[in-house]
Amino acid sequence: MKDQLVTSSRACFTVIAHTMLISQGSVFLLRRHKTGVLDGWYSLPGGHMELGETTTLCAARECSEEAGVEVENLELRRIHSYLFRGDQGLNFIFSSKNWSGSPRIAEPEVFDDGGFFLLHKLPSKTLPWVKDAVDAYRKNQNDVELVERLN
Numbered sequence: 001m002k003d004q005l006v007t008s009s010r011a012c013f014t015v016i017a018h019t020m021l022i023s024q025g026s027v028f029l030l031r032r033h034k035t036g037v038l039d040g041w042y043s044l045p046g047g048h049m050e051l052g053e054t055t056t057l058c059a060a061r062e063c064s065e066e067a068g069v070e071v072e073n074l075e076l077r078r079i080h081s082y083l084f085r086g087d088q089g090l091n092f093i094f095s096s097k098n099w100s101g102s103p104r105i106a107e108p109e110v111f112d113d114g115g116f117f118l119l120h121k122l123p124s125k126t127l128p129w130v131k132d133a134v135d136a137y138r139k140n141q142n143d144v145e146l147v148e149r150l151n
Contacts, residue, residue: 014089017059018046018130019071020137021103022095026116027134028103029126030066033112037085042117042126044093044133045103055092067114068106069099077142078133093133 021028029042045066049058056074063071074094081090105114117123119138122131136142 011088014087015049015055015058015092016046016089017049017055017062017092017094018044018133019059019063019074020044020077020093020095020134021063021067021069021071021099022097022119022137023116026118027122027137028067028116029114029123029130030105030111031113031123031125033110035110038127040125042113042123043130046091046093056094059092059094063096063099064106066107066111067103069101069103071096072098072100075142077137080129080133082129091129095137 028045030045031042032039045063046059047062047066049055050061053061055076059074060071063069074096076092077095078093079090080093082088103114103116105111117126119134122134126134
C-alpha cells in the first residue's frame, strides 16, 4: 500500500515526439482539424509515445501514421516542455531529410491541409513552439544528445 501511495503521488508527464521533414529549404506541416485541440493550427507530424516505445520509434511511427512516410536517420533537435490545459509534458522534436514515400495527409479525419513550407516563411497559424524549432533548425542550433534505454 505504501508503494502505491508513493507511485500515485508522483506527477505523470506526457511524452510526444514530432518530426521536421526537411526538403529543399522547406518543412512539411499539417493543419489540425476536428481534433478539439488547436484546430486550425499547423504543426509537425507527431504524437504520444506508447508504452515500450522509444522517442525515436514514436516519431517514426507517427510520421508513418500522419504523413504516410517511413523516415530514416532521425536527429534530435529540440526538447520543449509544456503545460497545456492541465497536462504537462515534453515535446521531442526530431528532423529527417531521408524518407521513403511522399509526405501527404494520411489522416484526413484530423488534418485538413498539409504541405511543404519554406523554413523562413511558415503559415501565420503555426504553433509557436514549432516556429521556434524550425528557426533553431535554420540556425543550426542543435546541442542536444539523446540516450534511450528501456531496460
